[in-house]
């Protein structure tokens with residue numbers, strides 16, 4: 001057993017953790033230690049080449065969390081969470097959207113003072129990632145034709161840069177955090193850590209797992225217990241704060257294992273209660289989606305950034321400026337879930353994935369035992385919102401996708417609809433198919449919800465401090481009080497930037 005001490009101990013060198021580590025260690029007198037469960041991404045082409053993302057799913061660099069049975073959804077979904085420096089930004093598709101103002105203003109209205117759009121949006125300009133619209137050479141002709149067909153069929157505008165200004169609806173090529181010259185990622189690790197790896201006041205402990213936060217009298221977080229790659233254990237002390245950046249699955253898991261969570265649940269598992277915070281692990285949210293697949297008339301051209309380069313936003317409810325349906329357009333037939341349902345595999349095809357930006361079903365995460373090695377249970381409770389909003393969104397999405405597919409110039413590429421097939425037309429049948437073939441875009445969030453200091457369901461206050469424990473903050477996607485309309489990674493990066501300001505005062 002060995003001991004070391006720093007000013008700040010950051011648990012997880014992932015999307016937010018890398019930003020925080022870089023910013024806090026700008027002060028040469030501040031000693032920062034990042035403890036990351038995975039290896040370095042430096043020089044690892046499997047990770048750095050963005051288009052290889054799909055081969056990382058389920059690999060040794062993926063914690064790969066199953067879900068519990070989903071009676072109204074797909075019980076076979078595996079939630080990828082990256083085990084590598086840069087976290088999910090070293091694993092994902094790096095589609096990059098600044099949050100929409102309405103999403104942030106909703107956070108502020110829910111008690112998160114200081115998280116309104118006017119305060120938070122300027123952090124987008126501070127991000128070091130190279131966020132650019134998909135380069136012309138990477139624009140596949142079928143994706144271009146999808147954009148043209150979507151604008152013609154639905155009357156939505158074509159958007160050339162989704163981050164130029166807030167949008168209500170539209171189709172276009174995404175902005176992506178990448179280097180168009182090399183096709184390499186501009187992950188949080190590449191953008192924030194690679195340039196500063198030789199900073200003497202920054203220590204990276206890789207392949208090192210934090211099993212528990214050490215919480216002393218106060219209660220106050222003093223440090224963490226770790227298991228190193230050689231199997232030895234140790235304690236790493238934080239003289240100022242422990243900053244938990246382990247993501248929406250592992251941050252609540254770590255808090256619970258450390259005695260911070262619902263007291264009754266903790267006692268049942270034999271874990272000593274440090275702070276009774278029933279919100280830990282609750283409010284598990286996601287962007288669920290389904291899929292509609294077409295076979296194409298032979299192979300399509302190969303150029304692409306990561307095979308999902310363009311998309312579409314639709315607004316059904318015009319009383320809200322934000323879109324309420326999203327579609328990724330994939331230049332590959334994403335058929336894992338449809339093949340399991342008996343639909344054929346096809347060699348050449350494309351798909352659209354109707355996605356629920358403001359999903360209303362709420363899930364929860366809990367520990368199955370006090371054993372830190374046992375994966376927590378994830379229950380998203382997909383499609384269980386009482387008003388049926390989520391399932392109706394998928395039904396509407398499947399119909400809108402067909403409208404786009406029936407429109408030239410996309411129509412001429414497509415030979416037939418493979419799944420669900422044109423005979424599936426009623427609301428009931430589209431819902432049944434859509435829910436069984438549902439998937440995730442890997443956006444679990446919200447499990448250490450931020451809220452007003454007196455909100456009993458909140459886990460952290462608007463300065464991201466864990467309620468009831470001094471010297472402890474959570475800084476990652478788990479603090480989302482509600483889900484953003486758009487893909488969340490950029491918001492998570494901005495949380496890292498914001499947290500650095502809050503911590504430095």
Ligand SMILES: Cc1cc2nc3c(=O)[nH]c(=O)nc-3n(C[C@H](O)[C@H](O)[C@H](O)COP(=O)(O)OP(=O)(O)OC[C@H]3O[C@@H](n4cnc5c(N)ncnc54)[C@H](O)[C@@H]3O)c2cc1C
Nearest residue numbers: 012014015016037087088092094095210247477487488489
């Ligand atoms: C396949 C995939 C595709 C996605 N595509 C997009 C996209 O295109 N656009 C978008 O906006 N979002 C996308 N997302 C979601 C987005 O990447 C995440 O929401 C975001 O990156 C989460 O950041 P985080 O900081 O909360 O957690 P993470 O980035 O997951 O960081 C957590 C880090 O903590 C480490 N860790 C965890 N527990 C411990 C522990 N106990 N001890 C030590 N280390 C630990 C992990 O190894 C990891 O590095 C995608 C996600 C996935 C998985």
